[in-house]
Amino acid sequence: MELIKPGIHIDFVGKMKYAIIFSVILTIICIASVILHGGLNLGIDFAGGSIIQVKFQKDMTADKIRDALKSTRLEKSIIQQFGANEFLLRTQESFHDQKLLEENVNKPLTAAFNKDYEIRRVEIVGSKVGIDFQRKAIFAVILSWMAMLAYIAWRFEFRYALGGIIALVHDVIIIIGTVSILKMEFTISILAAIFFIIGFSINDTIVVLDRIRENVKLNPRQKLADTINMSINQTLSRTILTSFTVFLTVIALYIWGGPVLHDLAFSLLIGVVFGTYSSVFISCPIVLFFENLQLAKLKRKK
Amino acid sequence: MFKSIKLRMAITAAVCLVAIYFLIPTLFPQIPSPWNEYFPKEKIHLGLDLQGGMHLVLEVDTEKALESMMERSANDLKESLMENKVRFRKVERAKGATISLELTESAGRTVLDKILRDHYLDLEVASSTPREGGQTVVLKINDRRAIDLKKLTVEHSLETIRNRVDQFGISEPEIVPEGDNRIMIQLPGIQDPERAKNLIGKTALLEFKIVDDENSLDEALRGIIPEGDIIAYGLRADKSTGQKGSMPYLIKNKTLLTGASLETAKVQISDRFGEPNVSIKFNSQGATDFDRITNENVRKRLAIVLDGVVHSAPVIQERISGGQAQITGSFTMDEARDLAIVLRAGSLPAPVNILEERTVGPSLGNDSIRQGIMATLIGSLLVIFFMIIYYRLSGTVADLALIINIVLVLGVLAAFKATLTLPGIAGLLLTVGMAVDANVLIFERIREELRTGKNIRLALDTGYSRAFITIIDTHVTGIVSAIFLVIFGTGPIKGFAVTLIIGLLASLFTAVFVTRVIFDYFTWNFNIKKLSI
Numbered sequence: 001m002e003l004i005k006p007g008i009h010i011d012f013v014g015k016m017k018y019a020i021i022f023s024v025i026l027t028i029i030c031i032a033s034v035i036l037h038g039g040l041n042l043g044i045d046f047a048g049g050s051i052i053q054v055k056f057q058k059d060m061t062a063d064k065i066r067d068a069l070k071s072t073r074l075e076k077s078i079i080q081q082f083g084a085n086e087f088l089l090r091t092q093e094s095f096h097d098q099k100l101l102e103e104n105v106n107k108p109l110t111a112a113f114n115k116d117y118e119i120r121r122v123e124i125v126g127s128k129v130g131i132d133f134q135r136k137a138i139f140a141v142i143l144s145w146m147a148m149l150a151y152i153a154w155r156f157e158f159r160y161a162l163g164g165i166i167a168l169v170h171d172v173i174i175i176i177g178t179v180s181i182l183k184m185e186f187t188i189s190i191l192a193a194i195f196f197i198i199g200f201s202i203n204d205t206i207v208v209l210d211r212i213r214e215n216v217k218l219n220p221r222q223k224l225a226d227t228i229n230m231s232i233n234q235t236l237s238r239t240i241l242t243s244f245t246v247f248l249t250v251i252a253l254y255i256w257g258g259p260v261l262h263d264l265a266f267s268l269l270i271g272v273v274f275g276t277y278s279s280v281f282i283s284c285p286i287v288l289f290f291e292n293l294q295l296a297k298l299k300r301k302k
Numbered sequence: 303m304f305k306s307i308k309l310r311m312a313i314t315a316a317v318c319l320v321a322i323y324f325l326i327p328t329l330f331p332q333i334p335s336p337w338n339e340y341f342p343k344e345k346i347h348l349g350l351d352l353q354g355g356m357h358l359v360l361e362v363d364t365e366k367a368l369e370s371m372m373e374r375s376a377n378d379l380k381e382s383l384m385e386n387k388v389r390f391r392k393v394e395r396a397k398g399a400t401i402s403l404e405l406t407e408s409a410g411r412t413v414l415d416k417i418l419r420d421h422y423l424d425l426e427v428a429s430s431t432p433r434e435g436g437q438t439v440v441l442k443i444n445d446r447r448a449i450d451l452k453k454l455t456v457e458h459s460l461e462t463i464r465n466r467v468d469q470f471g472i473s474e475p476e477i478v479p480e481g482d483n484r485i486m487i488q489l490p491g492i493q494d495p496e497r498a499k500n501l502i503g504k505t506a507l508l509e510f511k512i513v514d515d516e517n518s519l520d521e522a523l524r525g526i527i528p529e530g531d532i533i534a535y536g537l538r539a540d541k542s543t544g545q546k547g548s549m550p551y552l553i554k555n556k557t558l559l560t561g562a563s564l565e566t567a568k569v570q571i572s573d574r575f576g577e578p579n580v581s582i583k584f585n586s587q588g589a590t591d592f593d594r595i596t597n598e599n600v601r602k603r604l605a606i607v608l609d610g611v612v613h614s615a616p617v618i619q620e621r622i623s624g625g626q627a628q629i630t631g632s633f634t635m636d637e638a639r640d641l642a643i644v645l646r647a648g649s650l651p652a653p654v655n656i657l658e659e660r661t662v663g664p665s666l667g668n669d670s671i672r673q674g675i676m677a678t679l680i681g682s683l684l685v686i687f688f689m690i691i692y693y694r695l696s697g698t699v700a701d702l703a704l705i706i707n708i709v710l711v712l713g714v715l716a717a718f719k720a721t722l723t724l725p726g727i728a729g730l731l732l733t734v735g736m737a738v739d740a741n742v743l744i745f746e747r748i749r750e751e752l753r754t755g756k757n758i759r760l761a762l763d764t765g766y767s768r769a770f771i772t773i774i775d776t777h778v779t780g781i782v783s784a785i786f787l788v789i790f791g792t793g794p795i796k797g798f799a800v801t802l803i804i805g806l807l808a809s810l811f812t813a814v815f816v817t818r819v820i821f822d823y824f825t826w827n828f829n830i831k832k833l834s835i
Contacts, residue, residue, distance in 0.1 A: 118663065119663065120666035122660070188795050192787060195786060242743075251681075255680075261673075261724060
């Protein structure tokens with residue numbers, strides 16, 4: 001079977017202009033969303049606080065739970081459906097003292113719903129740990145970009161590396177932006193997805209760049225724009241196939257992986273789509289841009 | 303690489319067998335007795351998010367340890383100064399870990415310096431300001447000693463917590479230091495998180511002090527506390543209503559004996575009410591001290607103070623020489639048992655704060671395992687079918703490599719006693735999606751080569767060698783980004799990165815080496831005209 005016929009010749013380079021405009025707008029929307037929402041809605045791993053996961057035996061709504069928790073310290077907590085008759089209660093407070101938990105969760109819930117519920121998970125993170133972790137996470141993401149930059153610069157050329165990294169930054173901004181636009185919580189699972197996408201997106205980029213390098217060697221006379229176009233077309237079927245197989249696994253994770261993996265699977269879905277797009281439409285134009293810049297410089301010298 | 307196809311087949315078979323060998327205990331939990339000695343015992347270790355349990359991160363308050371050390375030094379120093387007839391107005395622990403001391407004559411300073419030099423090597427003068435007729439001196443602990451003391455405090459806390467958890471009887475606990483002053487504790491399968499937290503986090507400082515009955519408690523409560531006394535509260539349970547109230551005591555601050563002098567502690571049931579109490583036995587030095595203390599304080603009340611709370615204050619009827627005592631205080635059976643454990647294991651050298659706590663119930667863990675396995679099966683099958691549809695027989699070869707890949711990842715997890723978490727299962731599934739990438743790269747390349755009219759063996763050769771460089775690059779970058787997650791991630795998320803790394807490494811072997819063996823075997827041994835790709 002062949003999805004992409006061998007002789008295919010799509011003019012990617014000609015369409016890159018539109019892609020760049022599209023990406024710039026998208027990036028601006030993402031950053032604007034984060035700013036307008038006053039930063040990210042950080043999960044307890046980054047901000048500190050408590051999560052309590054409760055499963056009810058009978059039909060339950062968030063409103064009923066809110067009524068039951070009235071005039072406790074969980075009154076203003078976020079109540080979020082998490083599977084069938086299962087809910088997450090989230091507060092900023094760190095209920096380290098078990099008595100507080102007993103007083104504010106068990107007692108009011110038992111009073112309202114008898115014993116027809118089960119507390120399945122409690123996660124409590126102190127705000128100090130959260131702030132530590134925020135710093136570490138930002139540091140780690142930037143460091144991983146640098147590592148990728150260094151590796152590609154070593155294996156290829158610096159301008160190739162720069163193209164790859166800008167594509168990575170683009171992908172990460174879009175994942176974070178989507179999380180912000182959908183008012184999702186930024187959890188450690190989403191951070192994990194970001195790292196996976198950094199590895200995944202750079203893979204695609206490398207395959208394309210590798211082919212560009214090979215073709216440049218084969219036809220040194222050809223214009224770079226044409227070489228790039230040829231290389232993208234040659235690797236197109238691989239790019240689509242691999243993204244598709246990863247996409248299949250992520251879809252399986254999203255549908256059958258259960259609520260705990262939901263965040264991870266969702267941000268992976270976004271990341272796989274944009275990671276594939278960016279390695280073709282973002283990293284290549286940047287390589288081309290630097291080539292043109294160099295040519296212009298050479299001309300001026302002459 | 304290796305020309306001999308037999309050797310390459312042998313390597314493939316050997317690697318698979320080793321992986322399966324390590325998976326045997328996981329796949330077959332019960333192996334009949336004469337055989338089980340030949341197999342490893344360790345199953346794949348499941349993370350707390352899958353098997354249920356409790357994860358705690360504690361912070362040892364090392365500053366508090368310094369402060370109490372200075373408190374003791376201040377008391378000792380007071381006595382040393384009196385012995386050496388140095389006149390002073392006051393010696394007390396000041397803010398933080400310092401001692402402030404007011405000398406009332408200038409000659410005192412040289413004697414003080416000599417005392418410090420001879421007996422208090424840990425202390426040094428931080429500042430001194432002259433005052434009328436004397437001077438105020440502030441002492442602090444010297445920096446190197448402070449660092450040592452903090453380190454010791456953390457080590458000692460770790461040891462104590464380990465002791466307590468061992469005695470509590472939790473199987474396979476994990477208790478490790480983290481950073482400078484943190485301790486990470488994992489307790490799988492714990493049923494009662496509150497009890498576990500109490501057991502671990504309790505300082506359990508047991509002190510024996512004398513109740514001051516000569517001064518008025520009422521006046522002390524009004525704010526006139528006699529020198530050397532403190533007010534401490536005790537819990538008092540009302541027998542008829544069962545309600546617990548607090549009751550003030552005026553006690554002398556001086557600690558006569560601490561829990562450090564205990565030899566053992568155990569639960570006993572009192573004869574009269576059938577209530578549990580904790581019976582303690584002093585070690586030989588402790589028994590001698592207790593004997594002397596009770597002898598000196600007959601008819602007075604002895605307060606038994608645990609973590610600042612007075613548990614009971616019985617009147618000393620007569621001298622007690624056996625070295626035995628009881629702590630009563632309307633405990634439940636579990637409370638008494640836990641108190642005996644913490645007393646036996648010893649007190650924590652400093653208070654601990656809980657920074658992070660995650661408890662997962664066993665039912666959620668079971669759901670997660672079920673959903674994780676479900677997603678992995680469906681996802682893998684989707685990829686496997688897709689590869690067969692797209693690449694036909696060659697796709698089947700890639701699928702075989704994929705299955706070996708999964709077996710290898712699980713085998714490595716079992717062999718290295720790594721932990722499989724829910725995100726780890728997700729990582730395994732993603733590995734499946736990523737691992738076929740190498741084969742897609744190779745197959746696409748082979749198709750290209752075939753189109754240029756090359757024969758099968760040449761196309762295979764070029765396909766593999768051209769794709770190989772790219773495959774190395776993509777794997778290195780993938781592994782590097784996952785390593786960052788291992789270094790900076792915490793808890794279950796680390797498992798995600800770990801399985802990804804193992805999966806990527808394994809796919810280098812399976813997708814490149816193993817598939818090539820299969821292709822070579824068929825193209826070398828059979829006259830294949832057309833490659834099914």
